[in-house]
Amino acid sequence: MTLQPEDFWSFGEWLLRPGAFFESALLQGIALIVLAAVIGLIIGYLVAAARYGPSEGFYSVARIIRDFVREDAPGTSIRRIYALARLAFQEAIRRKVLFVVGLFIVLLMFAGWYLDPKSDDPARLYISFVLTSTNYLLLLLALFISTASLPNDIKNKTIYTIVTKPVRATEIILGRVFGFIAVGTLMIVPMAIASYFFVTGDLNHTHQIETSSTLSDDTVVGQTTEDRGHRHSFTLDSDGIGATDTQRGHQHPVYLEDGEIVVGSAQGMLRARVPVYGELAFFDRSGRPAQQGINVGYEDRKGGFASAGLARLVNTAGTQARRIQHGYVEGASLSRGEYLFSGVTPSKYPEGLPLEFTLRAFRSLKGDIITGVQGTITVQHPTQPIESNPFRFEVEEYQVDEQFIPLEMEGTKITETGTLNLFDDLVDENGNVKIVVRCIDPGQYLGMTQSDVYLKPAENPFAWNLMKGFISIWLQMVLIICFGVMFSTFLNGSVAMLATFVCVVLGFSAETVYEARYYQEVGRNMGGGPIESLVRTLRQDAFTTELDVESAPKMIIKSVDSVIMYCLDLLVTALPNLPKMMQTAEFVASGFDVFGGLLLRHIATTLCYLVMTCTIAYFFLKTREIAA
Amino acid sequence: MDTDSTAIADNVDGAASKSDSSNVVIETRSLSKVYRDFWGRKKVQALKPLDIEVKQGEIFGLLGPNGSGKSTTIKLILGLLFPTSGRVLVFDQDASETKKNERVGYLPEESYLYKFLNAEETLDFYGRLFDMSGAQRAARVDELIKMVGLDKARHRQLREYSKGMTRRVGLAQALINNPDLILLDEPTTGLDPIGTREMKDLILQLRDEGKTVLLCSHQLADVQDVCDRVAILHQGELKELGRVDELLKVQDVTEIHATGLSDSAKQEIRDLIARSGGEVKSIDNPTTTMEQLFLQIVRESDERPGMRRVSEREAAQGEN
Numbered sequence: 001m002t003l004q005p006e007d008f009w010s011f012g013e014w015l016l017r018p019g020a021f022f023e024s025a026l027l028q029g030i031a032l033i034v035l036a037a038v039i040g041l042i043i044g045y046l047v048a049a050a051r052y053g054p055s056e057g058f059y060s061v062a063r064i065i066r067d068f069v070r071e072d073a074p075g076t077s078i079r080r081i082y083a084l085a086r087l088a089f090q091e092a093i094r095r096k097v098l099f100v101v102g103l104f105i106v107l108l109m110f111a112g113w114y115l116d117p118k119s120d121d122p123a124r125l126y127i128s129f130v131l132t133s134t135n136y137l138l139l140l141l142a143l144f145i146s147t148a149s150l151p152n153d154i155k156n157k158t159i160y161t162i163v164t165k166p167v168r169a170t171e172i173i174l175g176r177v178f179g180f181i182a183v184g185t186l187m188i189v190p191m192a193i194a195s196y197f198f199v200t201g202d203l204n205h206t207h208q209i210e211t212s213s214t215l216s217d218d219t220v221v222g223q224t225t226e227d228r229g230h231r232h233s234f235t236l237d238s239d240g241i242g243a244t245d246t247q248r249g250h251q252h253p254v255y256l257e258d259g260e261i262v263v264g265s266a267q268g269m270l271r272a273r274v275p276v277y278g279e280l281a282f283f284d285r286s287g288r289p290a291q292q293g294i295n296v297g298y299e300d301r302k303g304g305f306a307s308a309g310l311a312r313l314v315n316t317a318g319t320q321a322r323r324i325q326h327g328y329v330e331g332a333s334l335s336r337g338e339y340l341f342s343g344v345t346p347s348k349y350p351e352g353l354p355l356e357f358t359l360r361a362f363r364s365l366k367g368d369i370i371t372g373v374q375g376t377i378t379v380q381h382p383t384q385p386i387e388s389n390p391f392r393f394e395v396e397e398y399q400v401d402e403q404f405i406p407l408e409m410e411g412t413k414i415t416e417t418g419t420l421n422l423f424d425d426l427v428d429e430n431g432n433v434k435i436v437v438r439c440i441d442p443g444q445y446l447g448m449t450q451s452d453v454y455l456k457p458a459e460n461p462f463a464w465n466l467m468k469g470f471i472s473i474w475l476q477m478v479l480i481i482c483f484g485v486m487f488s489t490f491l492n493g494s495v496a497m498l499a500t501f502v503c504v505v506l507g508f509s510a511e512t513v514y515e516a517r518y519y520q521e522v523g524r525n526m527g528g529g530p531i532e533s534l535v536r537t538l539r540q541d542a543f544t545t546e547l548d549v550e551s552a553p554k555m556i557i558k559s560v561d562s563v564i565m566y567c568l569d570l571l572v573t574a575l576p577n578l579p580k581m582m583q584t585a586e587f588v589a590s591g592f593d594v595f596g597g598l599l600l601r602h603i604a605t606t607l608c609y610l611v612m613t614c615t616i617a618y619f620f621l622k623t624r625e626i627a628a
Numbered sequence: 629m630d631t632d633s634t635a636i637a638d639n640v641d642g643a644a645s646k647s648d649s650s651n652v653v654i655e656t657r658s659l660s661k662v663y664r665d666f667w668g669r670k671k672v673q674a675l676k677p678l679d680i681e682v683k684q685g686e687i688f689g690l691l692g693p694n695g696s697g698k699s700t701t702i703k704l705i706l707g708l709l710f711p712t713s714g715r716v717l718v719f720d721q722d723a724s725e726t727k728k729n730e731r732v733g734y735l736p737e738e739s740y741l742y743k744f745l746n747a748e749e750t751l752d753f754y755g756r757l758f759d760m761s762g763a764q765r766a767a768r769v770d771e772l773i774k775m776v777g778l779d780k781a782r783h784r785q786l787r788e789y790s791k792g793m794t795r796r797v798g799l800a801q802a803l804i805n806n807p808d809l810i811l812l813d814e815p816t817t818g819l820d821p822i823g824t825r826e827m828k829d830l831i832l833q834l835r836d837e838g839k840t841v842l843l844c845s846h847q848l849a850d851v852q853d854v855c856d857r858v859a860i861l862h863q864g865e866l867k868e869l870g871r872v873d874e875l876l877k878v879q880d881v882t883e884i885h886a887t888g889l890s891d892s893a894k895q896e897i898r899d900l901i902a903r904s905g906g907e908v909k910s911i912d913n914p915t916t917t918m919e920q921l922f923l924q925i926v927r928e929s930d931e932r933p934g935m936r937r938v939s940e941r942e943a944a945q946g947e948n
Contacts, residue, residue, distance in 0.1 A: 051664070051710075063724075071726065083756030087742065094744035157740040161801060164706050165757040166729040627708035 001358075001590035002325060003451035006307045007583075008277055011597040015604065023309040025601070029608040031310055032574060036612040040619030041065075047623050064622050072618075076170045084167070084175025085182060092145050092183040100141050104191050107133060108198045115202075118229030120248060121399075122203055123269050124589045127466070130195035131585040135473045138188060139504070142477045146180050146484025147496040155492070159626055169621040173485060173614050180481045184474065192470040196463060200270065206252065207232060207244075207263045224252075224263055236261060249400070249591075271591040272465035273356070275454035278339035278435065282327050287334030293327015294335075296362045296445060300324045305514045312573050321518060326360050326447035331373070331439035337446075339435045339453050340382060346423050353379075353405035353422065354456045355435065360447035361395045372396065373444045377403055379411075379426050380434040386413045386425055390438070395446060400591075460593045468594040472584035475606045479576050480504065482606075486613035490620040503575055510572040510579075517565045529561025576609055652717075653809050653840045654682040654705055659714035661700050661864075674700040675864045677714060682842055684808075687835050689855035689872075690844035691918075693926060697864040698844035699737060702813055705842070706734055718809065730758065733807035737814050739798030743787040747778050747797050750786065754801045772800040777826075791818040799827070810834060812843040816850050828854050848918040852876070860925055867925045876921060 006014070017024035041061055049057030111129060119125050150172075153159040162172065205228055212222030218238035224231050232252060236242030240256035244263065249271075253264035284290040303323035329335040344353070361373035376390030388411035391403055411420040420426060427433045435453060439446040483503050487496035506513075519526035527533050527543035535557065536543055547554055581602050587594045658677035665671050675697040682688045690698045703709040705716050707723040716723040719731060741750055751772060755765040773782050776796035786794060795818050802810060815831070816824045824847075831841055831854050845851055851858055852872060860868035868875060 052712075075726070079759075080757050083753060086756075087745075087753055090749075091742065091744060157736065157738075158742055160706075160708060160736045160740050161734070161754070161798075162757070163708065164729055164732065164734040165754060165805075166726050167757055168726050625709050627703045 001451065001586055001592055002449050004304045004307075005323070005450065007598065008450065009597070011600045011604075014597070014601050017309070020311075022314075023307065023311045025309060025604070028309040028573075029604070032608060032612050033615060035574070036615040037619075040616050044619045044623045060623075064619065067622070068618070072168045072170050076168055076174070080167055080171045081175045081178060084162075084171060085179035088149060088176050088179025089182045089186075091149065092180065093186075097141060097145060097183060098187065100137060101187050101190050104134065104137060105194055108194055111198070112202060117202070117205070122228070123199075123249065123271075123591065126199045126203055127270075127469075127589040128585065130199060131469050131473065131588060134188070134191050134195065134470070135476065135582060135585065138184060138191075138473060138477045139480050141187065142180065142184055142480040143484060143497055143500055143504075145183060146176070146481040147488045147500055148493045149180075150176060150485065150488040151491070151493040151496060154626065157627075163626050169618050170614075172621060173489070173617045176485045177478075177481055177610070177614070180485070181478055184477045184481065188470055188474050188477070192467065195470075196466055199466070200462075203269050204265050206265055209261050209263065212261060220261065222261075232263075234263070270462035272460040272462050272588075272593040273456050273591055274458045274460055274593040274595075275356070275451075275456055276341065276343070277450060277454050278341040280327075280448070280450040280453075281338045281340070282329065283334065283336050283338065285330050285333035285335040287336075292324055293329055293337065293447065294445065295324045296326075296328050296447065299326050299328075299447075302326075305511060305518075309573075312569055321522075322515070326449055326452075328360075328362055328445040328447040329437070329439055331444040331446070332442035335438075337437045337448050337453075338380075339437070339450075340432060341435065341455055342430065342432045344423075344427050344431045344433045344455070348457055349455070352407050353433075355403045355405055355453065356456050357401050357403070357437075357448075357453040358399065359395050359397070359401070359437070359452055361397055362445040362447060363443075364445065365443045367441060367444060373439065373441050373446060375437060375439045375446050377405075378436040378438070379405055379409070379422070380436055381426050382428050382432045382434050384414070384428075386420065387411055387436075388420055388426065392440070465588050465593055468599055469584050469588035471599060472581055472594070472602055475602050476578060476581050478606050479578070479581075479609055482610050482613040486617040486620075489617045490624060504578060506572050507575040507578045510575070510577055513565070513568050513572045517569050520562055520565055528558070529565045531557050531561050531564070576605060581605075651684045652681045653684050653719060654680070654688075654842065655717045656680050656701070656705070657715045657717070659701070659704060659716055660712050661697075661704060661709060662712040673864055675704070676866075678861075678866055680859055680866070680869065682840060684840050685835060685838055686856040687831060687841045687843065687854050689851040689858040690842065690861060691846070691848070691851050691858050691922070692844075692861035692867075693846060693922075695863075696861040698846075698861055699813060700864075701861070702734075702811055702842070702844055705811065706732070730805065731808040733802035733805065733810040735798050735802040735810075735812045735815060737817075739794040741786055741794065741797060741801070744785060746785050747773060747782045747789075747800075750797055751800055751804055754804045758805045760805075768804060768806075772803060775830075776800045792820060792823050795819055795823075799830075807839070809840045809842070812841065814845055814847070815843055816845065816847050824850070848922055852918040860922070862925060862929050865929075867929065868921075872918075876918065 015024060015026045021027060041064075044064060045057050045061045047057075048060040051057070052060065108130070115125055115129055116122070150159075153162070207224035207227050210223050210225045210231070212220050214220050220236040220242070221234065223233050224244060230247045232244030232247050234242055234244040234252075234254045236254050236256070242254040244252045244254060246268070248269075250266040250269040252266055255262055255264065282290040282293045300322050303325040305322055306320055308320065327337070329337050355377065357377075359375065363373065372394040374392060374394050376392050378390045379388040380386065388405075388409045391405070393401060393403060395401070405422065407422045408419055409422070411417070411425075413420060413425060422433075437446065437448060437453060480500065484496065484500045487499040491499060516527070516529065520529060525544050525546060527536065528547065532547055533543075535541075535547065535549065539548070541548060547557070549557070584594050584598065584602070587598075656678050658679060659675065660673070660677045661675040662673050663671045678697075678701065680688075690701060692698050700709065704711055705718060705723055707716075707725075710724070718725075718728045721728045742753075745753065748769060751769040752765060755769060760768065773779055776799055778793060778796055778800075781789070781793060786797060789797070799812075799815070802812070812831070816827050819827055828850060831843070834841055835856075843850075843855070855872050857871050858868070858875065859866055
């Protein structure tokens with residue numbers, strides 16, 4: 001799992017962005033809500049002005065504001081919201097939306113046929129499957145129920161009996177939103193429970209004993225049978241307690257039962273590592289600090305754009321390139337990656353540092369193809385020339401390698417060699433320590449990101465982590481419901497659904513839009529904006545050539561395109577970044593704990609959009625003639 | 629037949645009570661409505677400037693053929709539509725105020741109810757929209773279900789209901805908050821004769837309880853039976869406004885009910901009338917039916933635009 005730099009921010013850093021408040025989420029959120037109110041007022045004014053003339057339009061907008069402040073906001077009653085939410089809930093339930101849950105269970109029953117338990121990482125496969133299928137099913141469902149209901153009520157005129165009761169626009173909107181959220185919750189809970197049992201149940205397996213031999217000290221060693229594409233070797237001590245080795249991220253206990261050797265169920269397959277990340281710094285082949293590692297090709301396509309918030313609005317972020325994802329260090333040179341970990345204390349790590357890493361290898365020559373690319377890990381004092389002897393490892397790509405740094409190790413303290421103590425010699429008084437990663441094969445490269453080397457002081461229960469994955473799905477569902485209800489206040493059912501869908505798609509393509517804008521800003525020919533692309537398509541021009549038209553039309557095309565791209569950029573920046581939220585599924589599937597800060601960020605984002613969409617919906621419902 | 633020129637002249641509708649505005653429940657001030665299409669082009673003038681006042685405790689009927697602006701008026705009163713010009717005041721508040729709905733009950737043209745709920749759930753739901761405690765609500769729901777005679781069907785979903793039954797639930801939901809003003813849009817459509825009678829009795833009963841009822845209908849018999857005053861609309865224009873009994877008086881015909889005339893006297897009846905020889909039981913203006921009045925208005929409408937009553941009264945005043 002690869003994280004972007006902004007993923008490491010704590011909730012506070014994300015919200016306030018110390019030092020770059022202009023890029024902060026808080027500012028963006030406030031801007032969104034204010035913008036929603038302003039757009040609502042402007043549209044409300046235009047509608048009213050078209051209907052009654054400019055001055056009357058102004059009066060009616062003023063009345064909406066007055067109504068909101070004096071009547072609707074203070075008069076909104078929880079009781080009525082509850083009644084309306086209950087109605088929306090009953091409506092959905094009696095329309096048999098719970099059928100979707102049944103569909104999901106059926107899907108799970110047959111999923112076993114298609115999911116290969118022999119794969120290298122079955123846990124990832126299974127977890128990704130349940131989370132992705134729940135995610136799409138629920139988003140689709142949210143799209144349908146949230147956009148259909150209010151237009152239906154208006155079409156069937158059932159809304160007449162509601163708005164002629166002392167019901168306020170705020171209550172109609174919030175009632176819907178909360179009712180649908182309740183429906184979604186009712187669906188996601190059984191889906192989550194079924195998913196949990198499906199994953200834990202289907203991944204569990206045992207092996208039989210194939211060969212075993214007793215050693216002189218009564219220890220039994222042997223091999224298990226091959227099941228699900230792998231076998232284990234095991235040892236059983238004379239007390240009858242033993243274990244297999246670790247294969248594909250899990251091991252089995254081995255014990256004696258009635259004189260027979262029995263292999264127990266799989267353990268450690270489903271994990272929720274709680275990593276502690278360090279700060280990564282790269283050094284080039286001559287040992288000088290470098291901005292980033294070596295780009296071995298297309299790394300700049302995989303990295304994301306920096307999260308810039310409102311900075312995109314004032315055009316400072318348009319020229320920001322994608323960051324490169326994996327930075328590589330060159331083998332057998334001074335090139336290295338240094339991770340600075342802080343908060344390393346004896347109380348947290350009493351037995352040593354449990355280091356885990358997932359590095360990438362890049363071979364520029366064939367070399368020895370039997371052994372993997374080799375590297376070393378060295379523990380260093382952050383400021384003084386004290387370092388341990390290197391720990392060698394052979395990189396296993398796409399799997400988690402483990403390296404335990406013990407309390408005592410051989411090393412060099414300034415000039416003298418000897419035994420070093422981790423906490424006495426290598427960790428400084430502030431609890432900082434450096435882990436240095438090098439590649440030792442000449443001509444080969446090791447790639448790393450900040451998230452690739454971490455300390456693992458603890459694990460969280462898998463069930464709780466899976467639940468956090470589902471909470472994230474739930475939040476996405478809430479977002480879709482908010483947008484659906486907002487659009488359904490002024491569009492009819494199918495159009496509202498389409499509009500919501502377009503918002504989702506635009507949210508998903510934010511990075512693509514940023515990229516197109518970036519190329520435009522830096523003047524690189526990469527297809528250009530929509531009009532230029534259309535011209536190129538019609539002329540069958542390649543997209544990296546200079547646009548082959550007269551200079552005057554070219555200027556017009558380019559400037560219109562840049563305006564369109566700027567607006568599109570603003571739009572996608574304003575929309576929820578759903579891929580970012582879906583990333584939590586990747587955390588769970590990769591066996592990493594979804595950290596609280598990330599979930600909190602998603603919750604805050606969802607709340608912001610709830611307020612924004614409800615504000616817009618309020619204006620539309622207020623200006624709308626219900627019976628027209 | 630003799631022409632009675634000394635017709636009852638005081639059929640000026642409630643001119644006396646017009647002064648005390650505290651009793652006015654609904655007041656429309658040159659209320660008009662133009663329906664526009666998406667581009668804001670004028671499609672139809674649904675209501676030409678309308679001034680009516682509905683007073684507390686009366687049953688006021690809005691009458692007119694299809695498309696005459698009855699429903700538009702009711703929707704404007706409820707705030708479901710926004711007036712193109714003019715104002716509606718309900719309980720001295722603007723029609724767009726939500727607060728007024730605390731005291732209003734509305735039975736829509738067709739009962740637009742949630743078909744997936746049963747009668748009890750429906751009423752319970754509408755009850756929750758008002759300030760009522762759970763116990764109060766339960767009692768009120770039960771009372772209303774019994775009142776509209778759906779006790780046996782209270783747990784059936786509304787989708788299974790007949791039109792008449794749905795209508796009754798609709799009426800019950802309009803009364804859930806014990807409103808002071810009840811707006812009934814075509815209250816008797818879809819009801820059988822017994823149901824119609826019950827509905828009329830109920831309307832009268834509500835009036836007796838001091839409530840104000842505004843109903844619109846093209847079922848003329850209903851209006852004739854229960855309304856105290858009616859406004860007749862045609863093509864969005866107010867044609868007649870007044871007390872029902874007075875509107876139905878025919879002023880240029882005298883009707884004589886007589887008894888005690890012998891067979892021979894029957895021969896001389898014209899003479900006897902001329903000389904006032906017989907015993908006259910009653911000499912009065914006969915009443916027409918609402919239907920005749922209605923048809924007459926529709927017939928005259930094209931020839932004489934504007935409010936019919938006004939032009940006639942002016943003519944009468946000219947004579948006097």
